[in-house]
Every structure is written in structure tokens, then in C-alpha cells.
Amino acid sequence: MTVLQSSSSTTNKVLGHPLNAWYVAAWDHEVTRKPMARKIADRPLALYRTEDGKAVALADACWHRLAPLSMGKTVGKDGIQCPYHGIVYNSAGRCASMPAQESINPSATVPSFPVVERHRFVWVWLGDPTQADPGLVPDMHQMDSQDWAGDGETIFAPCNYQLVLDNLMDLTHEEFVHASSIGQEELSESEFVVTHDDRTVTVSRWMLNIDAPPFWLKNMRDKFPGFEGKVDRWQIIRFEAPSTIRIDVGVAKAGTGAPDGDRSQGVNGYVMNTISPETAKSCHYFWAFMRNYCLDSQLITTQLRNGVHGVFGEDEAMLKAQQEAIDANPDYEFYSLNIDAGGMWVRRLIERMLQAEGRLAAAL
Amino acid sequence: MAATNNEVWQSATVVAVTDVAAGIRRIELEPSAPKHAEPGSHIDLTVTINGEQEKRSYSVVESLDGGNTLVISVFKAPVSRGGSVFMHTLKPGDTLRITQPLQNFPLRVGAERYVLLAGGIGITAIANMAAVLRNVKADYTVVYAGRSRAAMAYLTDLQDLHGDRLQIHVDDEGSSLDVSALIGGIDPGTELYMCGPIRLMDAVRRGWTERELALPDLRYETFGNSGWYDPEEFVVRIPRLGIEATVGQGRSMLEALEDADVDMMFDCRKGECGLCEVRILNLDGAVDHRDVFYSERQQHAQEKMCCCVSRAVSSATGSRADSPGRPAVVTIDVS
Numbered sequence: 098m099t100v101l102q103s104s105s106s107t108t109n110k111v112l113g114h115p116l117n118a119w120y121v122a123a124w125d126h127e128v129t130r131k132p133m134a135r136k137i138a139d140r141p142l143a144l145y146r147t148e149d150g151k152a153v154a155l156a157d158a159c160w161h162r163l164a165p166l167s168m169g170k171t172v173g174k175d176g177i178q179c180p181y182h183g184i185v186y187n188s189a190g191r192c193a194s195m196p197a198q199e200s201i202n203p204s205a206t207v208p209s210f211p212v213v214e215r216h217r218f219v220w221v222w223l224g225d226p227t228q229a230d231p232g233l234v235p236d237m238h239q240m241d242s243q244d245w246a247g248d249g250e251t252i253f254a255p256c257n258y259q260l261v262l263d264n265l266m267d268l269t270h271e272e273f274v275h276a277s278s279i280g281q282e283e284l285s286e287s288e289f290v291v292t293h294d295d296r297t298v299t300v301s302r303w304m305l306n307i308d309a310p311p312f313w314l315k316n317m318r319d320k321f322p323g324f325e326g327k328v329d330r331w332q333i334i335r336f337e338a339p340s341t342i343r344i345d346v347g348v349a350k351a352g353t354g355a356p357d358g359d360r361s362q363g364v365n366g367y368v369m370n371t372i373s374p375e376t377a378k379s380c381h382y383f384w385a386f387m388r389n390y391c392l393d394s395q396l397i398t399t400q401l402r403n404g405v406h407g408v409f410g411e412d413e414a415m416l417k418a419q420q421e422a423i424d425a426n427p428d429y430e431f432y433s434l435n436i437d438a439g440g441m442w443v444r445r446l447i448e449r450m451l452q453a454e455g456r457l458a459a460a461l
Numbered sequence: 462m463a464a465t466n467n468e469v470w471q472s473a474t475v476v477a478v479t480d481v482a483a484g485i486r487r488i489e490l491e492p493s494a495p496k497h498a499e500p501g502s503h504i505d506l507t508v509t510i511n512g513e514q515e516k517r518s519y520s521v522v523e524s525l526d527g528g529n530t531l532v533i534s535v536f537k538a539p540v541s542r543g544g545s546v547f548m549h550t551l552k553p554g555d556t557l558r559i560t561q562p563l564q565n566f567p568l569r570v571g572a573e574r575y576v577l578l579a580g581g582i583g584i585t586a587i588a589n590m591a592a593v594l595r596n597v598k599a600d601y602t603v604v605y606a607g608r609s610r611a612a613m614a615y616l617t618d619l620q621d622l623h624g625d626r627l628q629i630h631v632d633d634e635g636s637s638l639d640v641s642a643l644i645g646g647i648d649p650g651t652e653l654y655m656c657g658p659i660r661l662m663d664a665v666r667r668g669w670t671e672r673e674l675a676l677p678d679l680r681y682e683t684f685g686n687s688g689w690y691d692p693e694e695f696v697v698r699i700p701r702l703g704i705e706a707t708v709g710q711g712r713s714m715l716e717a718l719e720d721a722d723v724d725m726m727f728d729c730r731k732g733e734c735g736l737c738e739v740r741i742l743n744l745d746g747a748v749d750h751r752d753v754f755y756s757e758r759q760q761h762a763q764e765k766m767c768c769c770v771s772r773a774v775s776s777a778t779g780s781r782a783d784s785p786g787r788p789a790v791v792t793i794d795v796s
Contacts, residue, residue: 191677193676201677202733202753203683203753204729211571225699
């Protein structure tokens, strides 16, 4: 286990990942009876479903000679068979059969990780299993609520997961990275408010009486055909440790009371983001866009998914370039700006989790 | 939690020794490179026997303060190979070489129900598991069997901690454990973790198989140091190599063959892997199979044995009363 050197939040360009946490391993539809391989938090996993449909996460290395179990096949009610010498493990990771002998070696086990299926995702806990409380799965209830419709995708981002969190906690970058869709100059000009507690950080920004950028104008016209005029726009970014960010976004006809809670004259979406570290320099970035209007329109679901896909493609290019620049300039530090307040609180909460796990030396 | 056999050696200082039952001593160690011991883990350590260094394994009873203090408990075996006698000589301030915790007996969190079964000193492997299951509010029962209360370590502590979840069976109080009743009462979906003498473990294994309960739900580890019969000195012969060696009471057959410069293959040295298998050509006596590699059918066949843990005994029944008075002789061939 690596203990990082103590340093302040400003100089940790990238962060290690807590292990005592739920991370999304896969979308629910990705995990089937056919085993699949995925690395989460530096741990190669074999994911599959039992005959009863229960998702299973085992270490992707047979006890015997470490052949990847994900290359094997599911057998029986809940077992998986190593593709190399046929050793079978059950969903708890216990050897159930050794083809070449009449007995089973009692030591033959592979690690089995706690799994919870919730909000259309398969979540896995890679730390101390005695702390794996399902109540700690981040709230992403819009993913499977009848009041919300939408869909998403996975980005394989070639950067440390912390860079994605930084990206989502400060949306002033939209003005520059996403100029043709959701960016506008009011993003950088308007005030924002940051609050936090032990597990969450919230950044709120309201932009009143502005022109809707192209993405939001299209959405308004889906709900209010022929809409013209100014809007009140909001972005309420909520981080939940260690790496889930839901962004309550929308616009409403200007002056109709959205800042006071009446969003009936507007369109509201949730950008759901949950990021699972893969290695120190790569992550699986699971996102979805959920909306609370025109719920039965698959056309709009598809259009929004494709639209956000395009927007996030712009982030992906920037994040990749940023990681490459970090790697290419190891002696350069990060400096921070006021706009980083949300992201800096995220770093602070993650550093505290790492300290609690003994994986980051306490700040001096 | 999974098996880890990556031996990281370090030094450890004895900080406290306490007698916790008749013949059982609690030894608290402070390791130089602390690592938390998960339930079911053990440490290997080097003991000095007649001036020679040998390796022994002991379950970690408690891992305190993230592994800064590791507690083991050692029963001074009446027929010791010398390890437990050495361990009982330790005093506070002594140092010895130990490994970081090793794991061959991982507890899985998340089973529907658990039965933890400890026979005698086997409680050392079970106590830590019971504490974790209590903390995670699992549905568990601890079954603790011993010869007499005086010989049962940690009895009061366990009663305080586990209350009604602890079932005690004491031979000299007439409440001996009825293995078939215990196994008969197990529901599918229950995981049973056991540690104790081989007769108890064999009885549980047999009952488990007869009830056709899922084999992977029966969890145990073996250090291969408990047999059906007391260890005796015996003779091993390898005609092809012209070798005859005596296996002393405190030595394994594998060690005796190594001493005789036979090029032996082995790995686990605790009767699990089967790599040290030898072919039995002739046998004067009986084999005390102490391995878990062979099935019952294979053990009865007496054609092969795992020489790392299994022994020969002089009488065909294993009972000393039936002993012909001369040592057993096992004639083998090796690969």
C-alpha cells in the first residue's frame, strides 16, 4: 500500500482513490452470464451474473496460476470456471471443484468483493468488506425514478479521476470548451455559492435573464414549442464522496420564479456523473442525462444522449491533454483560483478519506 | 478477503504473556512492520528446537490497533515436536522472527448465516472471526467444544461478547458436542468455519458430505499437525535409492527424507497440495493420513501418502495397545 507524501491540497495535482467506498463497476446491462473483465481502483475484476441474476465481482485471477477468470465461463447456479485448468469457484470466490483431484484444497479461494446493484449500476466495494454498508451507495435516484427519463454512456478517460471531478465542480470551463452548445460568457461572470459537509460539496450558480445557449434553447422548444425570449438558468452541482457528482441544470422562462422554486415554466435535467478510478492515470466515467419533461419521448432521450456525448467528447479531449501535460511537466505545480472552491473542497474530503485509511500522511 | 501467502518477515517483541487456560498461554507481540490481521489469518514464526530454527504457524487471536499488537495463544502440546514448548519459554522483552499476517482461512462477509466451530485450541482461529461477525451484525453461532472448562481459553470473554450466540460443550460435564446433531441442524446457505482436532474436523466433513451440503460452504484450514493417532517413530525405505531413514516423533517424513538427501518435491507442507505425494510399495503398520488432499476413498486405498504431514504407525489399528512393539516400516518410491 502506497502512503503518499504529505502535501497541501494545492500541490497534489492528482489524488489516490479511497478504497472504503462504492464505485460503479459497470452499467447493469453490461453484466451478464458471460463473464467480463474490468479494472476498478487498480483491481482487475471478473464480473458476471449468477443464474438468479445476482451480479458478482471476483478478483480476475485464478488462485492456481492467476489466469483471468473473465476469460472463463459461468457454470452451474453461481459458479465460474477458470479457462486454463477448469477450476470452478462459486460466487463467494470459494473453490467448488478441482477437476484433477477428488478433493478440494481448502485454501483455494479468490477474493470476492461486495456488490450492490442500484440506480442502473453495479457498484463494488474494494476496501474492508466489514465496512461495506449499502447505505453508503451515492444517491443517483433520478436514474431509475418514474419522474425522470434519460440514458447515458461510459467514457474511458485517460486521466486521473480527480481531474474529472475538478472539471465537473467548476463549470466556467463551459464557456471555453463547450462554446457551441452550453457555453456562454455569463457562466464566468455570475456569482456562485459553495457549501459542504462531511460527505458532500455543493456549488450553486444562477444566471438570470440571459439568452439560452443552443442546447437549452432546443430543450425549451421541446417542451414549449416556438419558445422565444430570455431565460433564468441554473447549475447546482452536488458532489458525494468519493466520486459521484449530480448536476441539477435547467432554464426557465425569465422571471417566472425558478430561483424561488417554481420550475414549471422551464426544463430541468440532471447530469449524473460517477467516476471510477481505473489506474492512477485512467478512469471509467459513467454519465447520464435525465430529464423531467416529455418523459415518453425516446427521440428526445436519444437526442439528449447524443448531444451530451458530443459535449463530453470535448471534455475528454481536454482531460487527456491535461493529464499528458501533467506527466510531461512533473516539476510544475498547480495553482488555484477562486473558481476552484468546489473542487478544492472535494479534494479536502477525499484527502480525509485517504488519511482515515492510512493511505495519505496527515497534513503537517 | 482472500488468501495471502506472501511471506514478509520482520522482528517482533514479546510484550506480555499470560496463562489463559490449563496449558494455554496468551502471547502479545509487537511487530516491527505492523499490518492488520484479518479474521482467519495466522503468522508464521521461527522457533528454536535443540538449537535448530524451525517454522511454526499460529492463528492471530486478536489484531489490536491496526496490527500494532498481534495476539496469539499457544497450547503446550503433550506430544510436542518442540515448538509449543519453546513458545512457552518466551518472556516479555524477548524478540523473535515472525511474518506479517498470512491468510488461508478468509472469512467472507455477506453469508446468510454462520456457524463457527472451535474444538479446544482451535478457538484461536475462530475468536477473531466471531468478533467481526458480531460487529457486522451477522447471523452467527459460535460452537465451542473442550475437554473441561479449565482447558478452554477465553471462555469468559466469549460469553461476555457473544451471550446466547455462544454454545458451549464440555466433555467432563457430560455435554460433549454431538456432531451429527450439529450438522443435522444446518440450513443450506449457512457457512461453517471450523478449527480443531482432526477427528472433529473429519466427523464434520463426513456429516457435511452425507447431508449433501455445498462443499464450498464448509471452511477450514489445516496446519497438518493433528492426526488420528499419536506420532510414533517409524522407518521409511526407498529400495530404488537404497535409502533407509528413521522418522523421529518430532520430525515429518518429508524432513527425514530431505535430511537423507532425497530430492523431494513439495509446496504447502501442510497436506493440501499433494505435491509431496509418495507411492507406498509395502507397509508394516498403518498410515495416519493427516492431509486433506486425498479423498476418503484414496486414504483407505493406502497406495499413496502426503509425506509432509502424514505418518506411519506401528499397529494396524493405530492403537498403542495393539502395537507389536517395533516401529512401523513404510517402503515407498518417490518421483
